[in-house]
Amino acid sequence: MNWMKCLFVREYQLANRVGGGALIGVLFFLAVVTIFPFGVGPDMILLSRIGAAILWIGALLATLLGLDRLFQADREDGSLELLVMSGRSLELVVLIKCAAHWAATGLPLVLATPVLSLFVGLDFQSIVLVTLTLLVGAPALTLVGAVGAGVTVSMRRGGVLLSILVIPLAIPILIFGVSAATAGAIDSNNFLVPFLFLCALTLFGLVVGPLAAAAALRVSGD
């Protein structure tokens, strides 16, 4: 079996077997979306106006939730050392781990988005747009998160610091994601520009994320 596929399958299985897997992220997503109406009031018109933002912020927080374990678990049991010296490109290893992490936690969030959209009163077109932007943007969140995870890998309680480091990196993604989702619902001409920027950020993350995370992991070798 091809080593990439092999790594992907293993990471996917582990992500699903550890601590509730995909379900826990979706539950957290649901919890975040649920508390918003309690905060801003049950005004469906207001909620539908900020619905896309709520869903995006919920997805961002749910993505950050499990990221601190992305490399830390491997570091603790010694697997990381072997990944580093395996002869495989560490950048590719990081990329595949991110892909598996996204498939196990990010994709369920995207799939849950249409259902949660109903709670915030989005119409059909908005639901499609939010789901589409999250589908394109969530990998970028995982990729910039991987940089934070690589940098904080040697910290016992690095989760909070990871969030502080990653949130500034996630701001552009959030801006273009929410803009595409909300602007597109009003006028489809306004959709394409932010959406293409979002795509560009994801592609950019595909390069920078693995490079920076792999460099951080090499540094943290001892």
Added chain:
Amino acid sequence: MDFSEFGRHAEYVIAAYAMAALVIGILIVWVRMDKTQLEKEMQALEASGIRRRSSRRPGPSVSQVVSSSADDKSES
């Protein structure tokens, strides 16, 4: 200078300059205090007999020897 002639919004100007003075003051005091503290720590370490001149100590700098060969497994 005469602040009464400052006109409207004088409090904003004063607040901005006061904060600037405060932040810069804190920075300077922090750097100075840090220095004093570090010097104290260094002196304490020296007083407790930790020598600075590491490399002037006598002793070999080469740290290892390849000793025995094929059949000889006893230590050198």
Added chain:
Amino acid sequence: MNQLKLVCQGVACDRGGRRVLNHVDFEVGSSEALIVQGPNGVGKSSLLRVIAGLVAKAHGSLELEGGMAERSVAEHSHYFGHLDALKPLQTVLENLSFWRNFFEPADFGDGKVRESMSEMEALETLGIEHTASLPAGYLSAGQRRRLSVARLLVVPRPIWLLDEPTSALDKASEEVLLGLIADHINAGGVVIAATHLPLNLPNTKFLNLSPVTTESEHMFAGEDLDDYFDEDEQDEG
């Protein structure tokens, strides 16, 4: 048959801001074992980790003569450290086949990759084949250790870096492991082991490490800086 030769010259390394190795020189070739000795904290593990490419060296060179040109020393090596690299939720077989499929094999300097054991053969050799379908979390410490050794058997790589290889193993398993290491040496492999205990291996060299007195230049503790700080004192005191 081509011979491998690992040449280490003037290697120094820093850990935790401290120089733990300085001026380490040795050569070890195919069919040889190098036993790294020295008191606790002298840098035995660090030396192995430098060779394994896990810790960057501060100075010196580390080269493998006769190895695959495009591959680093680490990519010719197996590292067997204190951690077992096992995922408790995966079965023994899943754990082992992952490493077998994932690791890139390396040749022994003769240009062709050797046949290695299959997963089950390796488990049988180490006497833990009955655990194959159990999650690795159910294994005892000794069994985990043996499963970790199995990794070295299923992927052919010429250099074995062993850090206290016999820890947590009983007498019988230790004998098995020593036999496997000896086989590896006889088959043209290179073994570098850090240990407190005497290991009965063929063709052995010894490397004695002693404590390092030099400081890492990253910590600004050198002699020339002393002059600066002394001047400072004279001025102010």
Added chain:
Amino acid sequence: MTLYDLANPTRFLKLVKVLLPWLIVATVAALAVGLYFAFFVAPEDYQQGQTVRIMFVHVPAAQLALMCYAMMALSSIGSLVWKHPLADVSAKASAPIGAAFTFLALFSGAIWGKPMWGTFWVWDARLTSFLVLFIMYLGIIALWKAIEDPIKAAKVNAIITLVGVINVVIIKFSVEWWNTLHQPPSIIRSGGPAIHSSILIPLGLMALAFVLLFVTLHLMSMRNEIMRRRIRAMRMRAASVAPAASSNTVTKAAPAGAR
């Protein structure tokens, strides 16, 4: 090799020692002249009145906030490419200074905003970018504090700083784009009135004073950092020297270094 010689720590410390008194004098002088011009020479703006004087703090502070980040980024390249310890020290020393000036830029910006726009905070592209920059500074400071080993901390911080450089550019761009989307650009588009030379001179003087202040603080802070590492080395020596003798008797290994 030559670069290494130029950045030799002893030479650096000697240079700092010579330069510091001059720098302090120059900073104080530039600040005094700058403040005099700012308060007594620069005219009131016909639109903004006295509040235009806030600019003489705000603009130099903002400029320095970015300069500090540039310093950190350059030092990070030095850390990663040449692995030079002085680069590590420079990066670490820049972070708190940068954070302080970013805070100052934010605060003076907010104070300036109140009389101008009637509110302390607007999600204006510039203020927002600086808020993000401030969070990034604090994150980097926290990261320095979280990793005990200074060499590793330097490398990890260098990576996140360089990723941050790219991010600052993207944020600047995206926030500006986002800003035009949400607010009519006319309100706060321009950075104030067209700059007249009577304002340019005090602004230049204050900018110079702030740069001198930064250089002074940075050098002082770097010297502290060198001393901190030195103390750490001495402590480690204190910890390792004493027990080394006793551990030899415990192990069965051959006497180290014996031939």
